[in-house]
Amino acid sequence: MEPNDTATRYDQIAHWWQTKHQHSTYGIAQLERTIKFTSLRHSALDVGCGSSGRFLRILSQHGFQAEGLDISSEMINLAKLLHPEITFYREDICCWIPPKPYSLISAWDSTFHLPLNVQEPVIKKLCEALEPDGVLLFTCGGGHTTSEISGVFQGQNFEYSTLGVDAFLRILTSHRCTCRHLEYDQYPENHVYIIAQKT
Ligand SMILES: C[S@@+](CC[C@H](N)C(=O)[O-])C[C@H]1O[C@@H](n2cnc3c(N)ncnc32)[C@H](O)[C@@H]1O
Numbered sequence: 114m115e116p117n118d119t120a121t122r123y124d125q126i127a128h129w130w131q132t133k134h135q136h137s138t139y140g141i142a143q144l145e146r147t148i149k150f151t152s153l154r155h156s157a158l159d160v161g162c163g164s165s166g167r168f169l170r171i172l173s174q175h176g177f178q179a180e181g182l183d184i185s186s187e188m189i190n191l192a193k194l195l196h197p198e199i200t201f202y203r204e205d206i207c208c209w210i211p212p213k214p215y216s217l218i219s220a221w222d223s224t225f226h227l228p229l230n231v232q233e234p235v236i237k238k239l240c241e242a243l244e245p246d247g248v249l250l251f252t253c254g255g256g257h258t259t260s261e262i263s264g265v266f267q268g269q270n271f272e273y274s275t276l277g278v279d280a281f282l283r284i285l286t287s288h289r290c291t292c293r294h295l296e297y298d299q300y301p302e303n304h305v306y307i308i309a310q311k312t
Contacts, residue, residue: 114263114272116205119226120184122269123163127187129267131164131195140221140252140306143298144168147250147308148175150293153216155244158182160206160251161223164191168219169199177217182206207231211242218242220251221306229261229274233284240288243311249290253281255297255305278305285309
């Protein structure tokens with residue numbers, strides 16, 4: 114599925130997402146774990162931030178200058194209403210050029226929607242956008258090899274792709290990032306989160 118089609122589907126559920134996730138703890142312990150690895154608290158970017166801005170709120174509380182990016186206009190419009198003080202980018206992460214280096218980048222359940230052929234360039238882009246010692250958190254499908262699946266969520270059909278865990282680890286290493294933590298946090302679901310740090 115092309116990113117613009119993913120955006121159209123998320124536009125349809127942006128209100129639901131905000132109500133459901135504004136106070137959700139899903140992924141928050143994992144974000145807190147990621148923050149513990151940081152030595153610098155300059156700018157932080159949440160890729161695919163959604164409409165609740167829940168990661169942005171935590172990042173701001175920890176002293177980061179938090180910024181949110183999302184391809185869905187509705188997600189961004191709603192997030193702006195809740196967090197008028199935060200900088201938001203309505204952009205596709207595949208085409209976006211980071212304007213600055215970041216101390217922390219999170220991509221919680223967002224890059225797993227990208228088409229297979231852009232998984233590697235996007236993870237590379239996120240690694241390159243980190244400051245020295247900067248930390249990346251992202252989720253991915255935890256299979257051994259590349260795969261693509263689709264599924265219905267809140268009445269919308271979504272697609273997901275993964276390169277497989279070993280390939281993601283190779284990409285991180287080849288872009289000067291070391292894996293600090295990898296966990297199948299919803300086992301036996303094939304959902305993995307990875308924390309990596311720039312050397
Ligand atoms: C499952 S939601 C997760 C939202 C948020 N990270 C959270 O946990 O509350 C996925 C989000 O990723 C965004 N997204 C998907 N593909 C994207 C892309 N190519 N560029 C930027 N955002 C994207 C969607 O619009 C959606 O808001």
